[in-house]
Amino acid sequence: MADPSKLHPADEVTPEGRRQFLRCAAVTGASALVPASLLSACAAAMSFQGVVADGRVRVPADQLAQIEEDAGLLVNAPGLQEKIWLIRSEGEWLAIGAECSHLSCQVRPRGGFIACKCHGSTFILDGRVVRGPATEPLRRYAVKDIAADVEIEIR
Numbered sequence: 107m108a109d110p111s112k113l114h115p116a117d118e119v120t121p122e123g124r125r126q127f128l129r130c131a132a133v134t135g136a137s138a139l140v141p142a143s144l145l146s147a148c149a150a151a152m153s154f155q156g157v158v159a160d161g162r163v164r165v166p167a168d169q170l171a172q173i174e175e176d177a178g179l180l181v182n183a184p185g186l187q188e189k190i191w192l193i194r195s196e197g198e199w200l201a202i203g204a205e206c207s208h209l210s211c212q213v214r215p216r217g218g219f220i221a222c223k224c225h226g227s228t229f230i231l232d233g234r235v236v237r238g239p240a241t242e243p244l245r246r247y248a249v250k251d252i253a254a255d256v257e258i259e260i261r
Protein backbone atom coordinates (compact mmCIF):
# COMPACT_ATOMS: atom_id res chain seq x y z
CA MET A 107 0.00 0.00 0.00
CA ALA A 108 1.25 3.49 -0.84
CA ASP A 109 2.25 5.95 1.87
CA PRO A 110 -0.61 8.51 2.18
CA SER A 111 1.84 11.27 3.11
CA LYS A 112 3.34 10.94 -0.37
CA LEU A 113 -0.01 11.42 -2.12
CA HIS A 114 -0.85 14.73 -3.65
CA PRO A 115 -4.31 15.60 -4.97
CA ALA A 116 -2.88 16.59 -8.35
CA ASP A 117 -0.71 13.47 -8.57
CA GLU A 118 -2.07 11.40 -11.44
CA VAL A 119 0.63 8.70 -11.44
CA THR A 120 -0.86 5.91 -9.35
CA PRO A 121 -0.62 2.16 -9.94
CA GLU A 122 -4.28 2.26 -11.03
CA GLY A 123 -3.65 5.21 -13.33
CA ARG A 124 -0.47 3.64 -14.68
CA ARG A 125 -2.31 0.36 -15.46
CA GLN A 126 -5.15 2.26 -17.11
CA PHE A 127 -2.68 4.38 -19.10
CA LEU A 128 -0.82 1.27 -20.29
CA ARG A 129 -4.11 -0.40 -21.30
CA CYS A 130 -5.12 2.72 -23.20
CA ALA A 131 -1.68 3.07 -24.77
CA ALA A 132 -1.81 -0.55 -25.93
CA VAL A 133 -5.19 0.04 -27.56
CA THR A 134 -4.31 3.39 -29.06
CA GLY A 135 -0.88 2.19 -30.17
CA ALA A 136 -2.54 -0.31 -32.49
CA SER A 137 -3.74 2.46 -34.74
CA ALA A 138 -2.69 6.01 -35.43
CA LEU A 139 -6.31 6.94 -36.14
CA VAL A 140 -7.94 6.67 -32.73
CA PRO A 141 -11.29 8.32 -32.16
CA ALA A 142 -11.21 11.02 -29.47
CA SER A 143 -14.11 9.31 -27.73
CA LEU A 144 -11.90 6.26 -27.07
CA LEU A 145 -9.25 8.42 -25.45
CA SER A 146 -11.77 10.15 -23.21
CA ALA A 147 -13.27 6.77 -22.26
CA CYS A 148 -9.84 5.72 -21.01
CA ALA A 149 -9.79 8.62 -18.56
CA ALA A 150 -13.34 8.09 -17.29
CA ALA A 151 -14.18 6.07 -14.20
CA MET A 152 -16.16 2.89 -14.70
CA SER A 153 -19.73 3.52 -13.72
CA PHE A 154 -22.99 1.65 -13.38
CA GLN A 155 -26.51 3.03 -13.52
CA GLY A 156 -28.76 1.00 -11.24
CA VAL A 157 -32.18 1.11 -9.67
CA VAL A 158 -33.13 1.43 -6.00
CA ALA A 159 -35.61 -1.32 -5.07
CA ASP A 160 -36.59 -2.15 -1.48
CA GLY A 161 -33.78 0.07 -0.20
CA ARG A 162 -31.11 -1.71 -2.22
CA VAL A 163 -29.17 -1.32 -5.46
CA ARG A 164 -28.19 -4.58 -7.11
CA VAL A 165 -24.95 -4.69 -9.12
CA PRO A 166 -24.83 -7.66 -11.49
CA ALA A 167 -21.92 -10.09 -11.77
CA ASP A 168 -20.89 -8.90 -15.24
CA GLN A 169 -20.25 -5.42 -13.81
CA LEU A 170 -18.40 -6.82 -10.79
CA ALA A 171 -16.05 -8.78 -13.03
CA GLN A 172 -14.65 -5.53 -14.46
CA ILE A 173 -13.55 -4.10 -11.10
CA GLU A 174 -9.84 -4.52 -10.37
CA GLU A 175 -8.39 -4.92 -6.87
CA ASP A 176 -8.40 -1.59 -4.95
CA ALA A 177 -10.32 0.03 -7.80
CA GLY A 178 -13.97 0.91 -7.90
CA LEU A 179 -17.18 1.03 -9.87
CA LEU A 180 -19.13 4.27 -9.46
CA VAL A 181 -22.74 3.27 -8.79
CA ASN A 182 -25.56 5.71 -9.40
CA ALA A 183 -29.33 5.33 -9.27
CA PRO A 184 -32.28 7.73 -9.21
CA GLY A 185 -33.09 8.56 -5.60
CA LEU A 186 -29.63 7.93 -4.15
CA GLN A 187 -28.41 10.59 -1.72
CA GLU A 188 -24.98 10.36 -3.35
CA LYS A 189 -23.14 8.18 -5.86
CA ILE A 190 -21.43 5.17 -4.28
CA TRP A 191 -18.05 3.60 -5.01
CA LEU A 192 -18.21 -0.19 -4.98
CA ILE A 193 -14.60 -1.18 -4.27
CA ARG A 194 -12.95 -4.61 -4.36
CA SER A 195 -10.31 -4.89 -1.64
CA GLU A 196 -8.63 -8.04 -0.37
CA GLY A 197 -11.44 -10.19 -1.76
CA GLU A 198 -14.17 -8.14 -0.06
CA TRP A 199 -16.62 -5.54 -1.31
CA LEU A 200 -16.75 -2.08 0.22
CA ALA A 201 -19.48 0.42 -0.66
CA ILE A 202 -18.32 3.95 0.14
CA GLY A 203 -20.08 7.24 -0.52
CA ALA A 204 -18.50 9.23 -3.34
CA GLU A 205 -19.18 12.59 -1.70
CA CYS A 206 -16.29 14.00 0.32
CA SER A 207 -17.13 14.61 3.99
CA HIS A 208 -15.33 17.98 3.82
CA LEU A 209 -17.22 20.05 1.22
CA SER A 210 -18.90 17.38 -0.91
CA CYS A 211 -16.57 17.12 -3.94
CA GLN A 212 -16.53 13.70 -5.58
CA VAL A 213 -13.78 11.44 -4.24
CA ARG A 214 -12.12 8.65 -6.21
CA PRO A 215 -10.22 5.45 -5.28
CA ARG A 216 -6.58 5.53 -6.43
CA GLY A 217 -3.52 3.61 -5.41
CA GLY A 218 -5.09 1.90 -2.40
CA PHE A 219 -6.67 5.09 -1.02
CA ILE A 220 -9.67 7.28 -1.76
CA ALA A 221 -8.62 10.80 -2.67
CA CYS A 222 -10.40 14.11 -3.03
CA LYS A 223 -8.89 16.50 -5.56
CA CYS A 224 -10.59 19.60 -4.18
CA HIS A 225 -8.52 20.10 -1.03
CA GLY A 226 -6.47 16.92 -0.74
CA SER A 227 -8.35 14.86 1.83
CA THR A 228 -7.35 11.21 1.73
CA PHE A 229 -9.23 8.21 3.10
CA ILE A 230 -8.44 4.53 3.42
CA LEU A 231 -10.68 2.22 1.42
CA ASP A 232 -13.14 1.74 4.29
CA GLY A 233 -13.76 5.50 4.34
CA ARG A 234 -11.72 6.55 7.39
CA VAL A 235 -9.73 9.79 7.11
CA VAL A 236 -5.94 9.58 6.93
CA ARG A 237 -5.37 13.18 5.81
CA GLY A 238 -7.55 16.27 6.13
CA PRO A 239 -8.92 18.82 5.90
CA ALA A 240 -11.83 16.31 6.17
CA THR A 241 -12.33 15.17 9.75
CA GLU A 242 -15.28 12.81 9.25
CA PRO A 243 -15.21 9.46 7.44
CA LEU A 244 -16.94 8.88 4.12
CA ARG A 245 -20.36 7.21 4.42
CA ARG A 246 -20.15 3.43 4.37
CA TYR A 247 -22.99 1.24 3.09
CA ALA A 248 -23.65 -2.39 3.91
CA VAL A 249 -22.95 -4.86 1.10
CA LYS A 250 -24.51 -8.28 0.68
CA ASP A 251 -23.54 -11.07 -1.74
CA ILE A 252 -26.61 -12.36 -3.58
CA ALA A 253 -25.49 -15.37 -5.65
CA ALA A 254 -22.89 -13.85 -8.06
CA ASP A 255 -24.32 -10.32 -7.70
CA VAL A 256 -23.84 -7.75 -4.95
CA GLU A 257 -26.49 -5.63 -3.25
CA ILE A 258 -25.73 -2.27 -1.67
CA GLU A 259 -28.09 -1.39 1.16
CA ILE A 260 -29.18 2.24 1.13
CA ARG A 261 -30.00 3.77 4.50
Ligand code: FES
Nearest residue numbers: 206208209222225
Ligand atom coordinates in the same frame (compact mmCIF):
# COMPACT_ATOMS: atom_id res chain seq x y z
S1 FES B 1 -14.15 18.74 -0.55
FE1 FES B 1 -12.84 17.07 -0.34
S2 FES B 1 -11.13 17.85 0.65
FE2 FES B 1 -12.46 19.53 0.53
